[in-house]
Amino acid sequence: xxxxxxxxxxxxxxxxxxxxxxxxxxxxxxxxxxxxxxxxxxxxxxxxxxxxxxxxxxxxxxxxxxxxxxxxxxxxxxxxxxxxxxxxxxxxxxxxxxxxxxxxxxxxxxxxxxxxxxxxxxxxxxxxxxxxxxxxxxxxxxxxxxxxxxxxxxxxxxxxxxxxxxxxxxxxxxxxxxxxxxxxxxxxxxxxxxxxxxxxxxxxxxxxxxxxxxxxxxxxxxxxxxxxxxxxxxxxxxxxxxxxxxxxxxxxxxxxxxxxxxxxxxxxxxxxxxxxxxxxxxxxxxxxxxxxxxxxxxxxxxxxxxxxxxxxxxxxxxxxxxxxxxxxxxxxxxxxxxxxxxxxxxxxxxxxxxxxxxxxxxxxxxxxxxxxxxxxxxxxxxxxxx
Amino acid sequence: xxxxxxxxxxxxxxxxxxxxxxxxxxxxxxxxxxxxxxxxxxxxxxxxxxxxxxxxxxxxxxxxxxxxxxxxxxxxxxxxxxxxxxxxxxxxxxxxxxxxxxxxxxxxxxxxxxxxxxxxxxxxxxxxxxxxxxxxxxxxxxxxxxxxxxxxxxxxxxxxxxxxxxxxxxxxxxxxxxxxxxxxxxxxxxxxxxxxxxxxxxxxxxxxxxxxxxxxxxxxxxxxxxxxxxxxxxxxxxxxxxxxxxxxxxxxxxxxxxxxxxxxxxxxxxxxxxxxxxxxxxxxxxxxxxxxxxxxxxxxxxxxxxxxxxxxxxxxxxxxxxxxxxxxxxxxxxxxxxxxxxxxxxxxxxx
Numbered sequence: 001x002x003x004x005x006x007x008x009x010x011x012x013x014x015x016x017x018x019x020x021x022x023x024x025x026x027x028x029x030x031x032x033x034x035x036x037x038x039x040x041x042x043x044x045x046x047x048x049x050x051x052x053x054x055x056x057x058x059x060x061x062x063x064x065x066x067x068x069x070x071x072x073x074x075x076x077x078x079x080x081x082x083x084x085x086x087x088x089x090x091x092x093x094x095x096x097x098x099x100x101x102x103x104x105x106x107x108x109x110x111x112x113x114x115x116x117x118x119x120x121x122x123x124x125x126x127x128x129x130x131x132x133x134x135x136x137x138x139x140x141x142x143x144x145x146x147x148x149x150x151x152x153x154x155x156x157x158x159x160x161x162x163x164x165x166x167x168x169x170x171x172x173x174x175x176x177x178x179x180x181x182x183x184x185x186x187x188x189x190x191x192x193x194x195x196x197x198x199x200x201x202x203x204x205x206x207x208x209x210x211x212x213x214x215x216x217x218x219x220x221x222x223x224x225x226x227x228x229x230x231x232x233x234x235x236x237x238x239x240x241x242x243x244x245x246x247x248x249x250x251x252x253x254x255x256x257x258x259x260x261x262x263x264x265x266x267x268x269x270x271x272x273x274x275x276x277x278x279x280x281x282x283x284x285x286x287x288x289x290x291x292x293x294x295x296x297x298x299x300x301x302x303x304x305x306x307x308x309x310x311x312x313x314x315x316x317x318x319x320x321x322x323x324x325x326x327x328x329x330x331x332x333x334x335x336x337x338x339x340x341x342x343x344x345x346x347x348x349x350x351x352x353x354x355x356x357x358x359x360x361x362x363x364x365x366x367x368x369x370x371x372x373x374x375x376x377x378x379x380x381x382x383x384x385x386x
Numbered sequence: 387x388x389x390x391x392x393x394x395x396x397x398x399x400x401x402x403x404x405x406x407x408x409x410x411x412x413x414x415x416x417x418x419x420x421x422x423x424x425x426x427x428x429x430x431x432x433x434x435x436x437x438x439x440x441x442x443x444x445x446x447x448x449x450x451x452x453x454x455x456x457x458x459x460x461x462x463x464x465x466x467x468x469x470x471x472x473x474x475x476x477x478x479x480x481x482x483x484x485x486x487x488x489x490x491x492x493x494x495x496x497x498x499x500x501x502x503x504x505x506x507x508x509x510x511x512x513x514x515x516x517x518x519x520x521x522x523x524x525x526x527x528x529x530x531x532x533x534x535x536x537x538x539x540x541x542x543x544x545x546x547x548x549x550x551x552x553x554x555x556x557x558x559x560x561x562x563x564x565x566x567x568x569x570x571x572x573x574x575x576x577x578x579x580x581x582x583x584x585x586x587x588x589x590x591x592x593x594x595x596x597x598x599x600x601x602x603x604x605x606x607x608x609x610x611x612x613x614x615x616x617x618x619x620x621x622x623x624x625x626x627x628x629x630x631x632x633x634x635x636x637x638x639x640x641x642x643x644x645x646x647x648x649x650x651x652x653x654x655x656x657x658x659x660x661x662x663x664x665x666x667x668x669x670x671x672x673x674x675x676x677x678x679x680x681x682x683x684x685x686x687x688x689x690x691x692x693x694x695x696x697x698x699x700x701x702x703x704x705x706x707x708x709x710x711x712x713x714x715x716x717x718x719x720x721x722x723x724x725x726x727x728x729x730x731x732x733x734x735x736x737x
């Protein structure tokens with residue numbers, strides 16, 4: 001292993017490069033890329049790498065970028081792309097195609113607010129539009145995690161029991177442009193971790209057609225197969241963590257990261273980089289004698305509901321922080337997790353950092369003060385970032 | 387996008403136009419583009435054209451997509467309407483607006499990435515439909531906003547700033563526009579205001595789809611040796627087919643009209659385009675010949691500029707669809723339900 005100073009964008013591209021090289025003994029690597037702020041540096045880095053048996057195609061749009069990945073995967077290649085915000089929104093049709101056709105494309109997303117009006121800063125709303133599309137979604141907290149999640153993402157996406165796209169999310173600028181020390185493994189270890197890509201339904205020796213029309217019961221069957229495969233992901237991810245640890249000598253982060261949660265009366269639940277701040281707030285408030293804990297949701301789809309339910313059990317108060325809003329409903333993380341709490345637990349949604357506002361420790365302290373003053377759950381509340 | 391407004395100062399020497407507005411009244415906010423950007427020159431040319439034509443700013447809708455070019459509507463006609471749409475999708479938004487209110491002047495401002503890369507489909511179909519608009523493509527051959535990747539108009543063999551040679555074929559928006567049926571087709575250079583301003587004025591007064599491809603060097607990412615969109619390269623290879631002088635509708639033509647060397651084109655609104663022929667064999671009314679001429683000269687490395695083609699009496703989308711002269715968004719119930727007598731007349735036509 002070597003330690004390198006990499007931005008998270010470059011880390012994602014470096015992991016994709018190693019994964020691409022690892023497939024030199026397989027059916028090669030194909031990527032379609034199109035620049036968009038703040039994910040551009042990821043595709044730039046990838047374009048500058050020398051990778052044998054590889055083509056990185058600079059296409060004319062995000063839609064086509066995913067199209068190239070779909071075609072590449074259909075021919076059996078390992079595939080990767082990166083995008084942000086409206087680029088992902090434009091890519092959605094083909095993301096759904098990659099998912100429903102069960103192609104193991106890995107997508108690095110530098111989360112950015114959807115426009116118009118235009119805003120280039122971080123917001124989870126872009127990735128969340130694909131919440132229900134049959135794509136595995138990881139939200140990362142630091143550079144190393146982005147790198148590891150891309151590597152694990154290939155392994156997970158290409159597992160025959162899974163066989164679907166994996167999205168690795170990093171908040172735009174907050175992570176995408178932050179340079180940090182990143183542990184980059186040697187190629188031979190990556191080769192050992194990532195066996196050659198094998199897409200079983202690729203267009204190969206026996207001629208067949210992908211993407212034909214189907215009747216309702218076939219659609220039902222395909223959706224349920226896909227759903228069942230998603231439900232298997234947590235168990236398969238644990239296997240991959242074990243394998244990763246065996247080869248690289250360190251363990252990639254769990255899909256859920258509780259922090260001082262066991263005896264907490266108030267639990268802060270969040271995704272992305274927010275939990276890192278929350279964990280500091282937990283330490284500060286613990287020092288004052290408050291029983292506060294944090295839960296970082298790293299794997300958002302499939303949502304590990306049983307494991308979350310176990311962390312939620314017995315908590316008096318659960319404060320969910322959403323850097324997004326499901327308009328007409330409330331924060332998406334809150335929507336998905338509030339039913340997992342015990343009856344009687346006060347579950348309160350705090351909308352914070354939408355459009356890229358900084359979520360600082362004092363904001364989270366205010367949330368804790370607010371929820372401690374409550375006796376019942378309320379409507380989602382906007383925390384003003386002033 | 388800028389939040390810096392220009393100070394509201396009017397120098398006494400500024401001449402008012404027929405509306406009483408000075409050139410200053412057609413400006414926008416302070417540009418945030420790189421110093422020397424060709425796009426700022428195009429903004430200045432739009433300001434000049436609208437001032438000289440005495441266009442009422444509130445009768446203009448500036449439509450744009452995404453990119454450096456699409457930021458520029460903030461920098462001119464600050465008193466006009468603006469719509470910053472999504473990447474490559476301005477033409478369809480403009481089409482919808484033009485359908486609902488045909489009274490506004492639709493000024494589409496886009497770039498080569500927005501029009502030729504991600505938005506090629508929409509670009510093509512808006513021209514094909516003959517949407518009544520002025521479509522200005524500020525063409526620099528690179529994606530400036532994401533730091534200089536080649537766009538689809540970058541010439542094959544052109545070198546990027548980092549020395550990479552472009553291998554894909556270039557899309558020529560002007561040749562495409564000719565094929566697609568645009569009725570006013572022009573190309574200019576942001577560094578040639580004398581040519582650009584009258585071309586914009588002619589486009590504004592044209593009825594139908596008017597397209598101006600304006601080569602506009604990116605001073606930061608595409609203005610080096612080896613680029614075919616740099617100031618030096620364009621100046622060296624600019625081959626104008628004509629020099630255009632715009633003559634407004636009510637102005638009597640007394641200029642030095644010399645048959646054979648000068649051509650007068652009367653537009654739908656009665657205005658004239660006075661074309662001084664720099665290439666005696668060039669005919670702006672022959673679409674097929676224009677296309678062949680473009681291709682031949684491009685093959686020789688020349689950048690053909692000027693008014694490439696014009697069909698002054700072309701039908702536009704409103705003609706094709708038979709839309710009412712009154713804008714859709716102002717039609718009243720009285721006009722929609724003119725009563726039994728009017729219905730009798732209509733029914734009578736079918737008896």
